[in-house]
Amino acid sequence: MLSKPSKVLFVITVLSGGVGAARLLSALSGETDPREITAIVNVADDLVLHGLTICPDLDTISYTLAGLNNEELGWGLRGESWRVMEELADLGGAAWFRLGDRDLATHLYRSQRLHEGATKSDVTRELCAHWGVKVRLLPVTNDEVSSEFETEVGHLTFQQYFVSHQHNVKVERIDFVGARKARATPEVLEALEECSRIIIAPSNPLISIDPILEVPGVRSILERRRDDVVAVSPIINGAALKGPADRLLAEMGWEVSSVGVADFYEGLIGTLVIDEADAALSDDIRARGINVRVTTTIMADPANAQRLAQVVLS
Numbered sequence: 001m002l003s004k005p006s007k008v009l010f011v012i013t014v015l016s017g018g019v020g021a022a023r024l025l026s027a028l029s030g031e032t033d034p035r036e037i038t039a040i041v042n043v044a045d046d047l048v049l050h051g052l053t054i055c056p057d058l059d060t061i062s063y064t065l066a067g068l069n070n071e072e073l074g075w076g077l078r079g080e081s082w083r084v085m086e087e088l089a090d091l092g093g094a095a096w097f098r099l100g101d102r103d104l105a106t107h108l109y110r111s112q113r114l115h116e117g118a119t120k121s122d123v124t125r126e127l128c129a130h131w132g133v134k135v136r137l138l139p140v141t142n143d144e145v146s147s148e149f150e151t152e153v154g155h156l157t158f159q160q161y162f163v164s165h166q167h168n169v170k171v172e173r174i175d176f177v178g179a180r181k182a183r184a185t186p187e188v189l190e191a192l193e194e195c196s197r198i199i200i201a202p203s204n205p206l207i208s209i210d211p212i213l214e215v216p217g218v219r220s221i222l223e224r225r226r227d228d229v230v231a232v233s234p235i236i237n238g239a240a241l242k243g244p245a246d247r248l249l250a251e252m253g254w255e256v257s258s259v260g261v262a263d264f265y266e267g268l269i270g271t272l273v274i275d276e277a278d279a280a281l282s283d284d285i286r287a288r289g290i291n292v293r294v295t296t297t298i299m300a301d302p303a304n305a306q307r308l309a310q311v312v313l314s
């Protein structure tokens, strides 16, 4: 058993996608004051459906940190019912993107507030205050950014790729439409400049972290602060735990391993945390001028999650 170290007190900023980030943020919250943690969250998966603005990564993180996430599904809220989707399917409506009745309330609330002139950052703050989420969640930008894919079956939006095709098609190119023109919010740039450590969550490098890095200002801060940047590899033993990170790395020409992750983040990180299963790759990663920490990184096991959070903070 690991004894619990005295609480570390310093301010950290975490570049975040969905599930991998939510798990890491939750573990970090157990090891340090959650009010000292800021998550900068990807918005390139966001979509408008039924006229509602849906932010999958922000919602996954806030539901998880609030203890409201649906563990069986791996997305959405617990205790969910599906009355609206059943009626919608009967009408022949767009029921392919499942939205539970409880979850719909989040999207209704957000969409109405946006319509009234609030920003995505405002709404995120309001929802987090309501749920008692203490980690500060910041969408990287309030401007529109969307991941789009050129594939063997043609052009696909993010959710067409991810949900309709279940990421089972060959991708030729990924574009983050709007990213170059988007403005990072002032709180985002400040959080990146002022924190004592920047962490890159074990999220999908190509579709969760890259669209954050593409927003002007973000990548250059990481380059400048690279000694303070620690990434956690989402690839363990040559595979992603979930989702298409492994497949997309290969399709975009990167090695499918923690070494490929190190190459992808070259120039941006000082340290890469890799799983014990990949300990043999340490020298290859160090040869790239990146420090390596080896630990258990599969956070489904709470003891692993705790140990990973301690390593990331140490």
Ligand code: GDP
Pocket: 016, 017, 018, 019, 020, 021, 022, 023, 057, 060, 202, 203, 204, 207, 208, 232, 233, 234, 235, 236, 239, 240, 241, 242, 243, 245, 246, 297, 298, 299, 300
């Ligand atoms: P999404 O937006 O929900 O698809 O999620 P993310 O972009 O955050 O990330 C999915 C990635 O997180 C996958 O590549 C997984 O391999 C990785 N991941 C999920 N859980 C864990 C975990 O417990 N440990 C590590 N190391 N990676 C994880």
Ligand code: CA
Pocket: 017, 018, 045, 056, 057, 208
């Ligand atoms: Ca996502």
